[in-house]
Amino acid sequence: MMIKQLSNKCSIIICLLASVFLFQAISEETFAQTAGVQEQESDFYTISTLEIPDHIILEAGGLAFNDEGQLAVPTRRGEVWLITNPGSNQPVFHRFGQGLHEPLGIAYHDGAYFIVQRGELIKLEDTTGNGIADLYETIYRWPLTGNYHEYSYGPVFLPDGDMIVTLNLSWIGYGASLTDWRGWMLRISQDGDMTPIATGLRSPLGIGLNAEGDIFYTENEGDWIGSGWMTHLETGDFAGHPEGLRWADRPESPVNLRFEDIDDSEGLTLYEQSLNIPEIKNPAVWFPHTIMGISTSAMLLIENDDQFGPFAGQMLVGDQGHSKIMRVYHEKVNGEYQGAVFGFREGFSSGIISLEWGPENDVYVGMTNRGWGSTGRENFGIQRMSWTGETPFEMKKINAESNGFTITFTKPADHHSLMDINNFRVTDFTYEYNSAYGSPVINRQDKTITRLEVADDLMSVRLYIDGLREGYINEIRAEGITSAAGSSLLHPVGYYTLNYLPDGDRSAVTVGTGVVSPDEAAEVTLKKITEMPEDWVDGPDERIELATEPGLRYDLNEITVQAGSRLALTFNNDDDMAHNVVIVEPGAADEVGVAAMNLGLDADAMEFVPIMDEVLYHTSMLQPGQIETIYITVPDTPGEYQFVCTFPGHHISMRGILRVE
């Protein structure tokens, strides 16, 4: 038994190495298609890793620097570590606090540490000056039912000294608000006075203030949440998940909406509902699921242009599952925030939970992937992202125009590439708004760019576009654009959430004249057989049931079947996120998994299964709680075939061997 486990581990390591090489190979192939020199993220933003002593399980729930430049890190095991000289080669760790229950946020204020743990906002102080917290004072305590999904986040300090806290929904097969203020953003004074601010939240890990001091939060895809988003919240707002409305009739509630007011039976999008329900606050920025991460997390404001490139006022946003950081530009149109998200830096070592500025204008990244799995395979860690001082050639921002967009670059662009209208592509789409977990990409339209104007300084280009639609996300691609110095765009795609078109001239053609892309474009595949073939008169030779384990795993590591036999494989997705089962040729799990990650906006319609000979059979992409049986004629050639989940980010850990004998 022991030997078998060891050999399994070895094979996983080998596969991981293989997948790294595959990533590189595919990247280079893409780069070769463009005219310019393709630079790397690491040419501009470097990542270094904090060495953590072996005995410390530093599952970082948050990060805060104190006045002495020490880094305070609360961990999911309830400790608080203080790290002296975290940016040096010889960081010194000592335990400052203990006994907390899964803290997921910390702020340092006036000599004390304010931490949100599962059941309360608590203040830790070292009153004797010996470097150990000796006073733990509850600022505000809230009830819990004992459901593991009742995470609590924050605090983030407001200028007046009050704090912002957010409370995750419980999970009982769907997101539920089982006790007070779950699914809400709360404002809490240092004296413990609590004021509910807004609701409609599901899994609100990120809280942040922009340069104007307005409060934003980030949301994770799930039930009612078609894809991750970042929403500006003001008193009385409703962000979209109806469960928190169960407390809206309390006297303290500033939200006038009621649970019964939200009805998904007409199939309207969140934006369409907002036209009738003014309390709905549309996301300022949607993060298209699997393209711009899968589990949006911390937010960090870039305060000035000296910090991290010419991005003052923009936000960095982390993603836990994809171990990466994105960049968000936002502007106000019609009095509301909206804007664009771009890729920024991939390749962190674990799941990103928190971001914090270090003393030397570098970004500290706190990570843990326990229970969820992440593209970065370490279980936890802290890394530091530093700017080399070189500015990458990027779309610095995208601004909405009354009849198009203006793209502004970080450096002068090459005139010829800017003048070529074929170097730009715009597609818009949106998501469903209903109780299902996540949403496919819907109502997709390719747009016609009718003309463009290049600015004299070659720093920006104005696109005139037919038939832009309010309430849609616009994928704006500029792959062929090069800088005057000959570099390709580091990230040639941005996603702009167009809630409002600014006032001004509309395009002559106001309805979509673009090519309509059918949402269900994928041909019915012969590789997904959910009805038992008629010629299986004696039924299947074997029935096998497969389910999941927490942490992105199947409950079986290995399935053994007879060559040429008839197999009924039932997949029971008893996890709380979407999964499928794809049977592939021996050794092909990585290749298929990477190809699925690169399906982009087509992924939903194709059920995250790339068209490849290596794919033999697959199930549907099953939502939590769904069960499906597929009928498989086992290959005649014995071998170690693989089964793998191709939901982006899952294939590295969620896989097993289908041994054909």
Added chain:
Amino acid sequence: MNNGGNLYINGELIVENTGEFDNQRLGNIIHLNEGTHQIDVTHFQIIWGTSLSIHYEGPGIEKRPLIGQPAVSEGGSPQPPVTVNIDSGYPELIGGFFNYDNEKRTHVISVGHPEGIHYSYDLNNSTLLSFWRDPFADVTRMWRGRGHEQLLVPMNAAVESGAAPPLISLDDSDIFTTEWPDSMKGVSRYRLNEDGQPVFITELNDITIEDLIAPDETGNEFIRTLGFQSDAAQNDKAARLAQGKTIELLPNDLYRVNGKYYLNLINVDGGVPEIYENSGIQMLVVPVLRNSTQSEIEYQLIW
């Protein structure tokens, strides 16, 4: 036990379980003098599931497990449990849900001491929950994977205290309730003393309660020290030291609670201990803050 095994006390065979039947339960009655006894258990596995648990009972002692967790659980876990070690010389504090009287408590700190005795405390209503001896805590159900149950589990048989908040107003209509009134928010803060032991501080209107539970000089039993402070003397307040089905005053001046553990009153600060009873519930109280703005009650917990 499934399948079989033997239990020896001081080398003498007390229980012989041949494993003939699944989950066969066998027992025996013996007399044990006060003191330390050696218990040896053997176990063998033939077929199907694997389980082993050992209980004991005696005069004035309700039936209870000898060890907290089943020594061998059904199926067994392929991974070793995640446990907490106390190796710093100071207490370890762990936050986590805790099962008390078959109900999950959600705002609990468990305190493990290097002396080898441990307790859990409910911050929601300022109540001592359970106490037990080494080993300290299994946190697998909290720290492995997502930790769906978020439970800390004592690794030895834990004695449930009869959990009741430590202050009552004798004028109240229902003094036996173990619920805090809504106006009481439970522990408002705690400080760690120089030994790293938490002192739980609860504020109720104008009364402040300080609650320290710490190993005695031998390290074998806990001493609980309850301090009460008030702006003015009170005429109806009492410290509630224990509550349960039975509270008996024994000839040796110990109070036996639920047949499970004993209270040895060390300091009652001039108050007279009394046992109150109401429909099958008994309570041990000592009046406090009479003619004084401060009281301190001290007692030993023996189990």
